[in-house]
Amino acid sequence: MTQRELQVAVVREKGSFQIENARIGAPGPGEVLVRVVAAGLCHTDLIVRDQDLPLPLPMVLGHEGSGVVEEVGEGVQGLAPGDHVVLSFHSCGECATCQAGSPAYCERFMPLNMGGAREDGTHALHSEAGVLHDQFFGQSSFGSYALTHARNTVKVRRDVPLELLGPLGCGIQTGAGAVLRSMKVPAGSSLAAFGAGAVGLSAVMAARVAGAAVIIAVDTKPGRLELARELGATHTVNAAEEDPVAAIRRLTGTGANFTFEATGLTSVMRQAVEALGPRGTCGIVGAPPAGAQASFDVYDLLMLGKHIMGIVEGDSVPREFIPELVDLYAEGRFPFDRLIRYYDLADINQAAADSESGVTLKPVLRMPTPA
Known part of the structure; x- marks a missing residue:
């Protein structure tokens, strides 16, 4: 035909x-x-x-x-x-x-x-x-x-x-791949996800799979934060009620080992970098309008050895990673x-x-x- x-x-x-x-x-x-x-x-x-x-x-x-x-x-x-x-x-x-x-x-x-x-x-x-x-x-x-x-x-x-x-x-493998493939979050580490939509919550679930000890979800919607806890977040921060950078530093001591930015808001991108501890990595998947500019404190970046990583599709090789995610779902882990x-x-x-x-x-x- x-x-x-x-x-x-x-x-x-x-x-x-x-x-x-x-x-x-x-x-x-x-x-x-x-x-x-x-x-x-x-x-x-x-x-x-x-x-x-x-x-x-x-x-x-x-x-x-x-x-x-x-x-x-x-x-x-x-x-x-x-x-x-x-x-x-x-x-x-x-x-x-x-x-x-x-x-x-x-x-x-x-x-x-x-x-x-x-x-x-x-x-x-x-x-x-x-x-x-x-x-x-x-x-x-x-x-x-x-x-x-x-x-x-x-x-x-x-x-x-x-x-x-x-x-x-696309969306789910982006969030999960950013944690498991791009940033390679190790067991025992801390991660803060800015934005608890589908992509951010995929990162939360992947962080639990990776064995992260502290998993923080940041959003302004209480319902999403409640779901984040059910899916593996150890802590949640309502950014409409408190400063997320201060909250993350309080919860982790010196800042998160990893942050994940999924909102596409340049102001939030700055917060995600500021919330990192020494030698921390910020993975950015949120896409602002073309030509958008984000700023950060260069001294903070240099002196603490922070890393900023742009991520597309979770650095996935789809024919390998998608079947892995299906297996994790079938096992009840994702x-x-x-x-x-x-x-x-x-x-x-x-x-x-x-x-x-x-x-x-x-x-x-x-x-x-x-x-």
Whole structure:
């Protein structure tokens, strides 16, 4: 079958999604056609929807898909129809950073993940109105099918609910990977996570897996702080009620060994650096608007030997790290299901509103079954 009918969520104009019928082509060399079961809704989808990151429209977004392989293209190895898969970010596999085992910093990351088409300019998705920009993070998974690639299609075990697993492809692996891969938080250490959303709480859960002795969650919403304690935080700080830097220093003695910044607020980034103890490391994943500037006390940084680390996708190699996270979940050690609320694809605008208001930590969209 060369064309399949599907429903997709399309951004045609700034600020909203609309559900449309579309057609998707067959997989080409190196490509994989996946029947999408569910997809997480991430902050990055929303900043493209709002054109704070101005990508070409109309576009089908979605970059935390999970589903079942339908077809594989020429040259695809290790994947077959019927496999359960999680979809993650795309990378070339050829550049120096990919060859060094750091695909999140692929030299072709932007064209492969945000170019709106294949590298040769062709599109997999079309509607009656014409071409739909696609290939968002190499997948565009806000639809019943996605055309993805062997490199960003990760086979997972079959005994874990497939509709749950999509967020492991980006947000959850970012928080967990920052702790377990980027900063390599050791047992017995201290970590403070600034921002107790889905990414920050993933860092909290990962810190518990790592055996951190002191795990501090910082936020302004009491409900999120309560959940953080249930997921592994040993202490919580309400930044609306007290100075988080002073609180962290009080709880750790000289400051945290590690801090994790997930809010994207430059003022909070400064706090995350200030809250470090000697030789401490601050990992930053929160993304402010392009061109934003953050400041810090250079004397404090130099004299205490502090480190600031920018982190993309938790420094993950998805085909290795995602199955590890699935195993941790199956063992009861990484209960990220506590973050998730399900919506039908048709309710994507409500899911987005609930995410922005804080009602929902991690919306996951269930896809309609294709005809």
